Amino acid sequence: xxxxxxxxxxxxxxxxxxxxxxxxxxxxxxxxxxxxxxxxxxxxxxxxxxxxxxxxxxxxxxxxxxxxxxxxxxxxxxxxxxxxxxxxxxxxxxxxxxxxxxxxxxxxxxxxxxxxxxxxxxxxxxxxxxxxxxxxxxxxxxxxxxxxxxxxxxxxxxxxxxxxxxxxxxxxxxxxxxxxxxxxxxxxxxxxxxxxxxxxxxxxxxxxxxxxxxxxxxxxxxxxxxxxxxxxxxxxxxxxxxxxxxxxxxxxxxxxxxxxxxxxxxxxxxxxxxxxxxxxxxxxxxxxxxxxxxxxxxxxxxxxxxxxxxxxxxxxxxxxxxxxxxxxxxxxxxxxxxxxxxxxxxxxxxxxxxxxxxxxxxxxxxxxxxxxxxxxxxxxxxxxxxxxxxxxxxxxxxxxxxxxxxxxxxxxxxxxxxxxxxxxxxxxxxxxx
Numbered sequence: 001x002x003x004x005x006x007x008x009x010x011x012x013x014x015x016x017x018x019x020x021x022x023x024x025x026x027x028x029x030x031x032x033x034x035x036x037x038x039x040x041x042x043x044x045x046x047x048x049x050x051x052x053x054x055x056x057x058x059x060x061x062x063x064x065x066x067x068x069x070x071x072x073x074x075x076x077x078x079x080x081x082x083x084x085x086x087x088x089x090x091x092x093x094x095x096x097x098x099x100x101x102x103x104x105x106x107x108x109x110x111x112x113x114x115x116x117x118x119x120x121x122x123x124x125x126x127x128x129x130x131x132x133x134x135x136x137x138x139x140x141x142x143x144x145x146x147x148x149x150x151x152x153x154x155x156x157x158x159x160x161x162x163x164x165x166x167x168x169x170x171x172x173x174x175x176x177x178x179x180x181x182x183x184x185x186x187x188x189x190x191x192x193x194x195x196x197x198x199x200x201x202x203x204x205x206x207x208x209x210x211x212x213x214x215x216x217x218x219x220x221x222x223x224x225x226x227x228x229x230x231x232x233x234x235x236x237x238x239x240x241x242x243x244x245x246x247x248x249x250x251x252x253x254x255x256x257x258x259x260x261x262x263x264x265x266x267x268x269x270x271x272x273x274x275x276x277x278x279x280x281x282x283x284x285x286x287x288x289x290x291x292x293x294x295x296x297x298x299x300x301x302x303x304x305x306x307x308x309x310x311x312x313x314x315x316x317x318x319x320x321x322x323x324x325x326x327x328x329x330x331x332x333x334x335x336x337x338x339x340x341x342x343x344x345x346x347x348x349x350x351x352x353x354x355x356x357x358x359x360x361x362x363x364x365x366x367x368x369x370x371x372x373x374x375x376x377x378x379x380x381x382x383x384x385x386x387x388x389x390x391x392x393x394x395x396x397x398x399x400x401x402x403x404x405x406x407x408x409x410x411x412x413x414x415x416x417x418x419x420x421x422x423x424x425x426x427x428x429x430x431x432x433x
């Protein structure tokens with residue numbers, strides 16, 4: 001069976017919108033402003049972790065019939081712990097609250113009347129935000145129509161309008177890269193892609209896309225995988241083009257504005273330059289639409305997973321429970337949320353990357369029963385140690401040994417360990433045979 005072109009576009013829009021949220025708006029312009037004239041190399045690294053790996057993750061999870069089965073190739077215990085950690089970290093514990101707090105603090109709060117009670121305004125905004133998100137998530141079979149027909153096209157039109165306006169009326173001045181970006185722009189951009197959380201989110205969304213395709217009449221697994229790949233290519237292309245637009249605006253503004261705290265401030269400067277005060281409405285609409293679609297995708301995928309894991313509770317109950325919990329967390333403030341995101345992502349991301357790569361090569365390595373546990377667990381140990389060390393907790397000789405690994409100072413100490421453990425698994429397999 002083959003879906004129509006219209007159906008494929010709607011599925012692709014749905015996948016794009018689930019990926020494109022708070023971090024996807026914040027980090028590209030921040031990258032451009034910091035990288036300056038080294039932006040092309042940094043953008044290439046960013047697109048690998050923010051576009052290529054997420055799309056490959058969606059395909060791998062769809063092929064594996066879910067994240068739990070993919071992670072189960074390491075061990076049942078790892079599958080349970082890793083899957084729960086993924087769903088909780090990018091779900092109600094971090095990703096979903098961030099999706100509500102970012103648009104408020106970056107696109108709404110700065111334009112409120114002087115003296116307004118920000119805490120009360122945040123409660124009201126986030127309450128409305130999560131009511132809408134929960135309502136959309138309650139009917140996952142209608143997500144394609146609601147997101148594909150309205151939310152995503154509206155978001156794309158707004159971003160394109162902003163970019164075209166900048167091309168014709170924006171002030172352009174490209175500065176030299178910041179010190180951290182001058183020598184290793186590619187690797188720095190690669191690590192910045194972690195912050196979008198998309199590779200981790202892909203491990204959730206793969207099953208959502210496969211399930212949605214099933215509701216459209218695709219029952220054969222080969223058809224599902226083929227259409228997932230097509231949707232991934234279309235969604236990835238749109239993502240890459242949007243990133244390039246946002247990165248360019250950041251780069252072109254690097255010599256116009258001083259370095260900002262984050263990309264949201266860069267976008268605010270650009271919008272204010274182009275549209276003055278009324279631009280606040282445009283910025284708020286872009287942030288809210290982007291974050292709402294991602295939030296709905298996360299609530300849907302996580303509720304589907306937990307409702308199958310804990311059958312005493314229904315999908316509907318999980319939707320409400322996750323929305324309420326995320327509502328409480330998001331009102332702790334964006335600063336508190338972002339302060340814990342970096343160490344968590346540094347610990348999880350390398351493991352996710354290795355798991356995706358192994359999943360892609362599964363047909364060739366599936367007869368080696370050591371390669372998944374050796375490679376993934378070795379990567380996990382180094383990633384966790386590096387994350388703890390990054391928090392300023394010195395673990396003595398363990399931290400010293402970890403810091404001596406090649407490329408560890410750039411955040412890639414896990415690469416050499418993964419390669420060594422992969423080689424060890426091949427040797428062990430041959431010895432056993």
